[in-house]
Amino acid sequence: MTKEDYGSLSDIAAEFVSALSRGLKTSVLYPANSSIPGEFRQTCWEKLSAALDERECIEFQIGRQEILFDSESVFESDGRETDLSGIMHRDGVRGIRFRKGIDLHEFSRFFDCLRTVLVSTEAYEDFVNILWESDFDFIEYDAVDEFTVTAAAMEVPRLASEHTLSDSDVGDLIRNERATSATGAKESLIKTAESANIAKQGLRPTSRFVADLQYFSEQEKDAIRSMLEKDQEVSIEFSAIDLLFDIAINERADRDFMLTCDTLDNMFNTLLDGEKFALLVYMIEKYRSTVTLLSKDARLRSERLRQGYNRCGDRIRISKLTEILNRSESEDLDSVQSYLEQLDWSALTQLLWMLGELEYFPARKMLCDLLQSKGRKKPEIISGAIYDARWFVVRNAANILGQIGTDKSVPPLKKAAAHEDERVRWEAVLALCKINSGISNDALISLLTDDSDRIRRTVVHHLGKNMVKTAQSALLSIVTAKQFKMFEPAEQREFLNTLALVGDQKAFACLKKLAGKRFTFGSESAKRLRDLAFQALTLQDGDYVDQILNKWASKSKGVHRASAKSALARRMKNRESKARNV
DSSP states (O other): OOHHHHOSHHHHHHHHHHHHHHHHHHHHHSOTTOHHHHHHHHHHHHHHHHHHTTOSEEEEEEOSSEEEETTEEEEEOOOSTTOHHHHHHHTTEEEEEEETTOOHHHHHHHHHHHHHHHHOOSSOOOHHHHHHHHOOSSEEEEEHHHHHHHHHHHHOGGGGSOOOOOHHHHHHHHHHHHHOOSTTHHHHHHHHHHHSOOOSTTOOHHHHHHHGGGGSOHHHHHHHHHHHHHHHHHHHHHHHHHHHHHHHHHOOSHHHHHHHHHHHHHHHHHHHHTTOHHHHHHHHHHHHHHHHHHTTTOHHHHHHHHHHHHHTTSHHHHHHHHHHHTSOTTSOHHHHHHHHHTOOGGGHHHHHHHHHHOOSHHHHHHHHHHHHHHTTSOHHHHHGGGGOSSHHHHHHHHHHHHHHOOGGGHHHHHHHTTOSSHHHHHHHHHHHHHHOSHHHHHHHHTTTTOSOHHHHHHHHHHHHHTTOGGGHHHHHHHHTSGGGGGSOHHHHHHHHHHHHHHOOHHHHHHHHHHHTOOOSSOOHHHHHHHHHHHHHHTTSOSHHHHHHHHHHHHOSSOTTHHHHHHHHHHHHHHHHHHHHHO
C-alpha cells in the first residue's frame, strides 16, 4: 500500500486506530484460535506499515475520550467497555510510539497485549504492566505512573524519602482491591494506599500506579472506581452464564431443568435490554454448544435449549436490534453484526423482515452481506422477499440472490425482472448476469425488449461478451423490426455487434441486407444504420464474409468500397498475427 491508497498521513493514522479498535472489539467476541482476529490484526499491520512508510515514528497521544495524532483527533470514545482509548488511559498510558523497524511479529504481540486486557475476567490485567513485561524493541509508551511520581517527588519532598514496601503490604493492597465492593472501591483503595509505606524505587509500574492513587484528581478516582465496578460486573455475568448452563446440563429433575431454561431466557432478555453484546454472543455460543452436547443422550432437553437458541433470532429480539440500529447512522454495527452472525438459517425470515425496517444504508449493507453468507444453503428463503410489497426489499433480495449465484435463484429473479419499478428490474438483471448460466442467460434473452434502454444495453452486452448463441433468434427479431430504427445509435451498434458475434450465416444474411441498402433520398439515420450494420458484419469470421467484402471493395462507386478495403486489410493482418503466435 502507498500513501495514495489511503490519503494523508492523518487519514492513514485514523484508519489504523479505527482498524485497531474494530479488531479488538471483534477479538473479544471470538476465541483466540479463530481466524477472524488474525484477519483484523493483518489489516491493522498494513495500515501501520503505510504510515511508517511516510514517517520514521508514528506517535499517538492517549486521552480518556480520544486519541490524538499530530494534535488532531483520530479516534473518539464510543463509551463502551471495549473502548480503545478508555482501556489504555485507565491503566495510565498517555502516549504510544511505533518506530520504523517494527515487524508483524512485534505488532502482533502488542495486539495480543491489548486483547489480554480486554478478555481477562478472572482478575484485572494492567496494560502498562503487560507492556513492561513484553519489552518491545520498536514500541514505546508514556505511562502516568512514571511521570506522576517524578513530578510529585519534585514538588513534595516527603515522597522522595526512604520508605519500603513489604511483600505483605503489596499482598494486602491487591487482596483489598479484589475484595472491594463496587460502592466502596474508591475509598477503600485510597485508604490502603495511604496506610502502606511506598517508596519510589523498586516498585513495579502497576504497584506505583495504585500507590499514587491518593494524589489523583477526583475525576481520575471516579474513573478507576467505574472501571472496577465494570470489571466486577462483567466477570460475574460471564460466570453466571457458565454456571446456569452447567446446572442445565447436570440437572436431574425435569421441572428444575425447565426453571433453569426460563432463567436463561430471562437473563438473555436482560442482557439484550442492556445491549451487552459480548455477553449475548457468549451466551448464544453456549446455547449452541450445549444443544450439541445433549443431542445424543437427552434429546428432549436439547430441544428445549434449541428453542431458547432459536428465540435469539425471533421477531421480538430482531425488533430490538432493529431499534438499536435505527437510532443513528453512526451506531456501532460491529456488535450487532457479531450477534447476528451467531444465528443459523432459521432466523433468515426475520432477518429479511429486518432488512425492510432498517433506515440507514450502512446497516442495510451489513445485513445484505450477512444474508448473502447465510442464504447460500437456503436460497429459497431469500427468494420469499421477492414477493414483498416494498420495492427496496425486492431490490436487495435480488442483489443477495445474485451474490449467492446458483440456478435456484433464477426463477425468483425472473419475477423480479418483471417488477414495475425499473430499479428492481435493473438489480435483477445484474444478478442474472452474475449467475451467467444457461438458464440465467435464457432469462436475460427475454429482457432484450425491456422498456429501459440501460437494461436492454446491459443484457445485449452480456450476451455478446459471453457468446450466448441462443440469443440469435431474439436479436434477429429486434434488428429487423421497424422500431429498431428508433433506437439510439449506441444501442443499435450494441445490438448489431452482438448479433454478429453470436450469430451464424442467418445473422450474416441479415447484416448483409442492412449494409447493402441503397438510398436515393435516404435519411441520415437510415444511412447511419447501414454503416453500423457493415461494421458489425466485419466482426464475423468465415470465407463468406471475405467474399462480400471483396465484392464491395472491387466496385468502382460502391458506398462501402473504401471501408471494405480497410476491413480486408485488418482481417489479413489479424490472421497473420494469429499464425505467428501459434
